[in-house]
Amino acid sequence: MRRTAFAATGVVLALGLAACGGSSGGPSSETAKAPTDPSTVKGTITVLTNRTDQVQDGTLKRYAAAFNAIYPQVKVKFQGLTDYEGDVRIRLNSKNYGDVLSIPNSVPLQQYPTFFAPLGPAADLSKTYDFTDHATVGGQVYGIANIGTANGFVYNKAVWKQAGVTEWPTTPQQFIDDLKAIKARTGATPYYTNYHDGWPLTNWGNALGSPSCDPAASDKLADTKEPWAPGQDLNVVDSLLYDTVHDKLSEADPNTTNWEGSKALLGTGKVATMWLGSWAVVQMRDAAKKAGQNPDDIGFMPFPAQKDGHFCSVVRPDYQYAVNVHSGNKPAARAWLDWYINRSGDAQAALSISSVKGTALPADLKPFQDAGVRFIHLTNDRTAEVDEIDKASEIGINNQDYPQHIVDVARGAAGGDKDGVFEDLDKKWSDAQGAR
């Protein structure tokens, strides 16, 4: 047990080091403009990325080579970070966090101008790109997403068919009944929580807006006193998770789940369903192919709720790319950012929804289009306020503790019941609202 003393020291160090060199002089707030003549831009830029796989398999090197065909005098270097969120968060306290980077989720919106260079007025950029409002402060855009992802259930069509279900369920109750049919008629586990890895569970927070089909669902949280009251989106969404686990329709021991392993489980039909984003479909098909199964068995379905006869799927931006406000090569950095989003073809390669307006939807969302699923983009007028309440209340709508606790209560591992959990969440939320 001696090591734990060292571990505690480690925490102390992490907390301590997190802020060395905290206060620094005010950086310039000039816009990172794209250069007009590509052949004259010079400099070396460093791109921080969470895609260590693309660093290793040479994809990024190929992108850099293609980029150099247009910008011959810019040298692009990549730093792949396995613990992207944790590492970048700490590096933000220095000036050394690359020239181009994805904005870590932990940075609150109102602090974007402190760390990132403005990319241009929202009025202009929003004509070209989707999701710019997720990174707009004071009329200026600080980050542009490369891709957006639609939310929904990734499911194994063959298993669902074997259970006699061919239509997408349209109500939460019907979804639960379908899962029960899967449990009764097939050997598959109807639903897999990925509780242990945690982050796949956080996708449940992204369902906000799907049941009500309301683009303002997130903004409304700023004023809603009880977001978990019956009929509210979070109540519908979390109830579905709760009921699924409570009716024993999920895996037996959530504490030993394994994300990498879960792909093969879904691919081979040992697991029928998982709540994720459209980004996951490609990975699941890959896993199915590797296991010798038919990749076309992997399908994607929307949240089981309809408004006026339509399903709704919320489309959210993935990481937004930004330019370091301290960068010495802003034109080169901006050139890379624009090229990566518009010309690299990265979004298409991953079958993702490109953030560039007017791009066709990827093939795996074709069934959504055919079924008339409405894609909604949440408005972000009050994101800063909602963030603040979320942190102050220590609920963490996008953290794993919150859905994990719901799973724990649902399977009887923690005390309480569904209503108790929701009451507790409501109380924390309204207390945090009152404290502001």
Added chain:
Amino acid sequence: MSAPRTAGRTPPAPALRRKGGTWWVTPWLYLLVPLALLVTFTLLPVVDMVSYSFTDWDGISPSRDYVGFANYTDLFTRPQLFQVFWVSLFYLGASVVQIGAALYFATVLSFDTRLRNLFKGLLFFPYLINGVAVGFVFLYFFQPGGTLDTVLHWFGAGPHLWLGNPHLVNTSLAGVSVWRFMGLNMVLFIGAIQSVPPQLYEAAALDGASRWQQFRHVIAPSIRPIISLSVILAISGSLSVFEIPFIMTGGSNNSETFVIQTIKLAFDFNKTGLASAAAVVLLLIVLLVTWVQRLLFPDERVEQS
């Protein structure tokens, strides 16, 4: 908390007394590097942390405001933040088992046992494995239908959700902790036992003392300082358990410890000020417990011959 301290006590090398000049500088020259490391990586961060605990810093923003004792007031008006110390009791119980087992093996292996070096190696080996690897190995070990369930099945015992059952999870995790750290305690004890002069055993044996009597009256009193040190480390370790539960459960399912909770406050909820205050409080609690323990069981110098 412990490594640099010993580094600070590096015995001064014999000073070079040339021309009766600057002989007192020499030991400090030797100490320069360890002291620099100690100050940079232990003392400065601790000072910084204490200063953050009086601010409302969110861990990201370049600015922070002084808020006095607000974080401490917040901490002490939320008793649920201290409830996680119940979890520490499991690890405290486990460390009793750990020290007991370590004493037993150390004593047995100090006598002429067949293959004693092999056993020493086997028992010490877990301590050499990286904590993250241990976490992953035991994740498979505890899986439903995993190694443990399979072995128990041979003896007719039913399967259990070792990590899934909220009443069992802390026992399972504490068991991993015992497996990992028992070897270290054992090696410390063996080292101490070997410093006991062999003629004491001979004399005891001539007087007709049994093995238990030899342990009770010769070995135990001789290695008392080491036992006492192990107990202090075990208690402070139980209060600040981190690695094993963090890797294996992430603090979910009733296994959250104080340090995991602190990390979450700092990095999930951007309350670095409050988390720093929690870390300071943990430090004070550990110091307090150690002080009380020294008060109750003072170290006496042991005469060995």
